[in-house]
Amino acid sequence: MAKILIIDDDETIHLICKAYLSKSGYTVETAFDGPEGLELAASCQPDLVLLDINMPRMSGFDVAKKLKENEATKHIPIVMMTSLKQDSNIQRGYGLGIEDYITKPTNMAHLKLRIDKFLEKKK
Amino acid sequence: MLEILTQSEHFYTYVTLAVIFLAFFNVAEVFFLLHNKAMVERSELKRQRLKRLAATALITSTSPAELLPKPVTEDDFAAYSEAIASVLDSFEGEVAFTATKLLTDLGIDAHYRRLARHRTWYKRGNAIDILASFRLKANREFFLGIFRSEPSLDVKYRILYGLSRLTREHSDIKALAHLLSTLPYLTAKYTEDIFYNIITALKAEDKENEFGLFMDELLHDQGVLNLVKRDCITACYAASCEKNRDLLKAYYEAYPSEPEILIAAVRALAKQGDFSVMPYALQHHDWRVRLAALKYAHLCCMGMLTEIRAMLRDPSYHVRINAGLALARGGGISRAALKEEAASQDKFAAAAAAYALSMEAS
Amino acid sequence: MKLFLLWWAVHASQYVVFLYFLLVNATYTLLILFALRDILRHAYLTTARVARRQLASEHYFKPVSVIVPAHNEEPVITQSVQALLNLHYPEYEVIVVNDGSKDGTLERLKRDFKLVSSIKPVRLQVPHADILAIYRSTEYKNLLVIDKVNGGKADAINAGINVSHYPIFCSIDADSLLEPDALLKSSKMFLEDDELIATGGIIRILNGCKVKDGAVMEIGLPRRFMEAMQVLEYTRAFLSGRTGWNALKSLLIISGAFGVFRKDVVLAVNGYRKTVGEDMDLVMRLHRHCRDHKIPYKILFVPDPVCWTQAPYSWDMLLKQRNRWHRGLIDALWANRTMILNRKYGATSLIGISYFVFVELFGPLIELFGYIAVPILYYFGMLNLQFFVMLVLLAVFWGISINVGAVFLDIYNFRRYKKTSDILRLCVLSAAEFFGYRQIMLLERLRATVTFRKKDWGAQDRRTMDLTGEGKN
Numbered sequence: 001m002a003k004i005l006i007i008d009d010d011e012t013i014h015l016i017c018k019a020y021l022s023k024s025g026y027t028v029e030t031a032f033d034g035p036e037g038l039e040l041a042a043s044c045q046p047d048l049v050l051l052d053i054n055m056p057r058m059s060g061f062d063v064a065k066k067l068k069e070n071e072a073t074k075h076i077p078i079v080m081m082t083s084l085k086q087d088s089n090i091q092r093g094y095g096l097g098i099e100d101y102i103t104k105p106t107n108m109a110h111l112k113l114r115i116d117k118f119l120e121k122k123k
Numbered sequence: 124m125l126e127i128l129t130q131s132e133h134f135y136t137y138v139t140l141a142v143i144f145l146a147f148f149n150v151a152e153v154f155f156l157l158h159n160k161a162m163v164e165r166s167e168l169k170r171q172r173l174k175r176l177a178a179t180a181l182i183t184s185t186s187p188a189e190l191l192p193k194p195v196t197e198d199d200f201a202a203y204s205e206a207i208a209s210v211l212d213s214f215e216g217e218v219a220f221t222a223t224k225l226l227t228d229l230g231i232d233a234h235y236r237r238l239a240r241h242r243t244w245y246k247r248g249n250a251i252d253i254l255a256s257f258r259l260k261a262n263r264e265f266f267l268g269i270f271r272s273e274p275s276l277d278v279k280y281r282i283l284y285g286l287s288r289l290t291r292e293h294s295d296i297k298a299l300a301h302l303l304s305t306l307p308y309l310t311a312k313y314t315e316d317i318f319y320n321i322i323t324a325l326k327a328e329d330k331e332n333e334f335g336l337f338m339d340e341l342l343h344d345q346g347v348l349n350l351v352k353r354d355c356i357t358a359c360y361a362a363s364c365e366k367n368r369d370l371l372k373a374y375y376e377a378y379p380s381e382p383e384i385l386i387a388a389v390r391a392l393a394k395q396g397d398f399s400v401m402p403y404a405l406q407h408h409d410w411r412v413r414l415a416a417l418k419y420a421h422l423c424c425m426g427m428l429t430e431i432r433a434m435l436r437d438p439s440y441h442v443r444i445n446a447g448l449a450l451a452r453g454g455g456i457s458r459a460a461l462k463e464e465a466a467s468q469d470k471f472a473a474a475a476a477a478y479a480l481s482m483e484a485s
Numbered sequence: 486m487k488l489f490l491l492w493w494a495v496h497a498s499q500y501v502v503f504l505y506f507l508l509v510n511a512t513y514t515l516l517i518l519f520a521l522r523d524i525l526r527h528a529y530l531t532t533a534r535v536a537r538r539q540l541a542s543e544h545y546f547k548p549v550s551v552i553v554p555a556h557n558e559e560p561v562i563t564q565s566v567q568a569l570l571n572l573h574y575p576e577y578e579v580i581v582v583n584d585g586s587k588d589g590t591l592e593r594l595k596r597d598f599k600l601v602s603s604i605k606p607v608r609l610q611v612p613h614a615d616i617l618a619i620y621r622s623t624e625y626k627n628l629l630v631i632d633k634v635n636g637g638k639a640d641a642i643n644a645g646i647n648v649s650h651y652p653i654f655c656s657i658d659a660d661s662l663l664e665p666d667a668l669l670k671s672s673k674m675f676l677e678d679d680e681l682i683a684t685g686g687i688i689r690i691l692n693g694c695k696v697k698d699g700a701v702m703e704i705g706l707p708r709r710f711m712e713a714m715q716v717l718e719y720t721r722a723f724l725s726g727r728t729g730w731n732a733l734k735s736l737l738i739i740s741g742a743f744g745v746f747r748k749d750v751v752l753a754v755n756g757y758r759k760t761v762g763e764d765m766d767l768v769m770r771l772h773r774h775c776r777d778h779k780i781p782y783k784i785l786f787v788p789d790p791v792c793w794t795q796a797p798y799s800w801d802m803l804l805k806q807r808n809r810w811h812r813g814l815i816d817a818l819w820a821n822r823t824m825i826l827n828r829k830y831g832a833t834s835l836i837g838i839s840y841f842v843f844v845e846l847f848g849p850l851i852e853l854f855g856y857i858a859v860p861i862l863y864y865f866g867m868l869n870l871q872f873f874v875m876l877v878l879l880a881v882f883w884g885i886s887i888n889v890g891a892v893f894l895d896i897y898n899f900r901r902y903k904k905t906s907d908i909l910r911l912c913v914l915s916a917a918e919f920f921g922y923r924q925i926m927l928l929e930r931l932r933a934t935v936t937f938r939k940k941d942w943g944a945q946d947r948r949t950m951d952l953t954g955e956g957k958n
Binding site: 141142146149153159246477 | 912
């Protein structure tokens with residue numbers, strides 16, 4: 001039963017992702033902002049983190065950086081969700097060590113397939 | 124004379140009344156404050172609840188309109204529209220389709236269209252913002268319609284912003300650019316935003332060449348402000364449109380005395396790895412164009428060593444510094460030249476050279 | 486004859502004081518009404534959606550130089566600079582100006598940020614005391630530290646301006662805490678309006694809040710009376726005061742704790758002047774310059790960007806601060822006295838500056854007069870007791886309603902203080918202000934007025950433009 005952590009400031013996204021991914025057998029945890037997400041990541045050790053870039057207080061990049069700096073969480077793969085397909089953003093993300101990008105708007109079915117692939121690779 | 128005032132009966136009555144009134148007013152104010160706070164908190168909770176309900180209904184049912192309560196108050200509409208806009212922003216496919224259908228089923232779209240004709244300008248503006256977030260193609264005609272009758276500039280810009288998310292072909296874009304030119308030029312950021320939206324929307328549908336066609340037509344269109352043209356180019360840069368190098372070069376050549384357009388073109392071309400205009404830009408009479416080109420000089424123009432070296436004596440501080448940095452990044456020969464300059468008699472050149480060497484250690 | 490005049494003056498003082506209270510309270514009520522209108526409108530137009538869009542368009546920005554003057558800030562400097570380096574902004578530089586600190590500020594910086602020497606050429610565009618050295622950080626490419634001879638805050642910022650690279654600069658205190666998106670929110674306004682030359686955000690008090698990792702985690706009203714009282718004052722001054730003045734196009738102060746300016750205009754007025762009230766002085770000179778040269782311009786206050794600052798927590802510190810503020814006010818008004826009651830400067834002069842002169846500047850004198858006159862009149866049986874009592878009650882109640890109004894504005898739009906107990910305390914403080922606190926502030930301001938002249942304010946050690954400096958540009 002793989003565990004996924006979603007860090008996004010929009011609750012609607014939490015609900016939809018949670019509903020969809022739970023149906024496929026994943027356990028989904030959600031966090032509203034950076035600090036909460038970091039704590040949750042350290043405590044519940046998810047298999048994958050879905051991270052939104054555009055968050056008001058702490059941007060996705062900051063969160064990714066802190067996740068990778070923390071011993072407890074640096075092994076967890078990160079997938080960033082963004083509506084911006086800019087080279088600079090992408091480079092910056094990969095530079096921080098994230099696994100992949102997903103551009104919004106995204107198809108739920110595709111999202112699930114990609115998550116499946118990630119977790120398989122991990123095994 | 125002043126005595127008369129204070130001795131009169133009426134004066135005291137008024138003052139006493141005023142004092143009593145204020146005393147009551149203060150108490151009422153505090154109660155109002157607390158009451159308002161409670162109400163606002165309550166309505167926020169209600170909104171959250173409704174959003175949650177909507178999101179869950181969208182994912183669990185194929186006809187969510189049947190499960191959800193009809194929106195009555197402004198807050199209800201706001202809650203639904205926020206939830207739906209979130210969904211449309213982040214997801215496509217079935218859930219997006221259901222969400223769009225929900226807009227018409229619950230009358231949300233119609234409600235905001237009504238509100239877009241409200242008396243107060245900021246309420247109209249708000250309604251248009253929300254309508255724009257739905258990205259309903261059907262609203263295109265509506266937007267064009269209210270644009271004509273809208274008195275307020277702020278709202279007009281919002282209408283254009285909404286239209287920018289719905290454009291599909293180059294004739295649409297041209298119409299938009301013309302509409303934009305009829306309004307006093309707001310600022311770069313706003314127009315760039317609009318064109319960025321257009322490009323992004325086109326890219327999503329794999330129709331990037333439509334923008335290319337549009338820019339081609341725009342090149343000599345006198346009905347469009349030059350600043351708008353600049354913004355189109357910058358939007359290209361930001362949205363990474365890839366297929367229009369020749370077009371960008373054509374713009375560069377067509378506007379030799381418009382530094383803004385030249386700089387935008389230089390940057391956009393550089394981003395694609397095309398440095399063919401750099402040599403000309405480096406020698407341009409406007410310092411900002413020279414500066415823009417210098418930032419890429421180390422990648423392309425080391426053949427122009429003498430010219431760049433001369434720029435260490437440029438009247439502009441920024442050009443001097445960046446000329447030094449370009450030489451420092453350029454490799455062995457240019458660095459050697461820079462070292463010579465660091466010992467030169469010209470204080471400015473020497474300072475710039477020494478600084479550049481210290482910053483770009485080989 | 487003199488006696489008669491004195492008698493007349495003392496007698497008339499009752500009415501002067503009455504008129505004064507009427508004027509002050511009426512002005513503030515007006516400001517609050519304007520502020521209410523603006524804040525309501527702001528609420529409609531700055532929804533979460535728009536904010537999100539804002540964040541999304543991060544590729545459109547103008548780079549900013551953040552200038553931090555620092556004098557003896559060893560305990561907090563690393564934390565502050567670290568927080569600044571974590572701001573959400575695509576391209577910016579942080580310039581810390583060590584203004585001749587006597588403690589280990591520079592050493593801390595050198596150590597914590599791995600500084601090395603830099604030979605960056607500096608354009609001497611605005612005057613300031615000598616720069617001893619410039620350092621850059623090997624770890625953070627956008628951090629520069631200037632070490633210079635002590636010259637005061639204004640002087641330090643001028644040095645920062647000379648070294649800065651970008652067209653916009655933000656001046657901020659070393660112990661202020663900027664919210665991560667504050668820079669984005671304030672600088673985006675320069676993008677949206679080419680006429681904007683200066684803007685300031687809202688300053689909020691950090692005392693009583695929980696801070697972690699350079700971010701404010703939890704907001705609360707401080708326990709102590711004097712700190713909580715300052716929260717009320719700031720709320721009134723910023724939310725109703727500044728927003729209101731904004732609407733009247735008479736914004737005269739952009740706080741030194743957080744202000745964002747367009748560099749070219751500040752260079753045109755020769756930077757900051759070496760004075761105690763440098764922030765107000767600069768803004769006044771900007772108004773003057775633009776009007777004199779008929780340049781269309783805007784100076785705005787928007788309550789969106791937030792900067793948190795540590796308020797004085799002892800009476801001694803508080804009084805010193807208020808003393809400094811008042812002296813700064815006097816100096817700025819005196820230096821720009823051509824702007825007083827001058828039709829040429831429009832509403833800014835006739836409304837804004839007039840308020841500052843007649844209410845803020847002369848106010849303490851009038852109030853003092855009132856306090857002195859009352860017992861004298863009473864002793865001579867000339868006091869109209871009924872009138873006096875009514876006056877006091879009127880003034881106090883009106884003042885309370887204004888304070889509560891300001892609290893309401895804050896809650897309605899920003900909802901920072903969420904606990905009901907905090908809000909009730911603020912309401913109680915709204916009344917308590919008039920029974921002691923206000924009078925203490927009054928005395929300090931009077932002291933400042935009287936001792937203003939005694940300070941050596943004349944010849945400052947101003948650095949003339951070095952002829953061998955970068956004068957070409």
